[in-house]
Amino acid sequence: MAMSAGRDDGEPMMEMNTTPLIDVMLVLLIMFIITIPIQTHAVKVDLPQNSNNPAPVVEPQKNKLYIDANGTLFWNSVQIDDLTLRQYLDASLQQDPEPELHFQPDPNARYEVVDRVLAIVKRANVTKLGFVGNEQYRNDF
Template identity: 85%
Template sequence: MAMSAGRDDGEPMMDMNTTPLIDVMLVLLIMFIITIPVQTHAVKVDLPQPSTTPASPVEPDKNKVYIDAQGQVFWNSMPINDVQLRQYLDASLQRSPEPELHFQPDPAARYDVVDRILAIIKRANVTKLGFVGNEQYRNDF
């Protein structure tokens, strides 16, 4: 079954065959689309990599031990117990240079709690110890 564009007189068709032209144009269009560089509008950001070691609560410059009126001990504003205090003190002694340790008991804290914490600090062999907040006691004497 031949396609004769609707004429049955047997004469050859005089119209140009556009199928190969369209095929070539499509191939050229696809090649042009492929060769165009991809336009990216991305902003490159260097994200921090997750570390496998947990963050240490021991600061490199100075650390603060605070005892509140109820007798709770804080290390850099984090509540801790005596075992954790000793671990943090040992970790701070591992650093070079040794960070300062600021000791600040609340005026209403019980003396036995303050004495217990000072004994832990002394047994840890801390050499850079400073008492901060002493100005709160100036009117007591």
């Protein structure tokens, strides 16, 4: 019942010893597992680089876009149309830093007008947009 080393008649054993082969394969498998890079589920974000010279503190100009109850557009209290709005938005995007755009529709303004103006703002690629006056709706819901 012990390991057989050969036959009783003195002939050599014809079976291959697979124990060293299995040991080598296990070592190679472990080495392969160790060398596989760890899979990480990360989102790569390009963060701004810190420069040695501080940027000058510039207070950006704040433009106010207002829509009254009749659907009339006002840019900083001056009545404008859609074409002029697009021109003002393009001109403000050329400034460095980009000025903030404060958007304030009247509560009674028609949704179609507000949607049309927001589409114009989106097509102009404005990145600094804030909705002003939302606090008046906090008790409505």
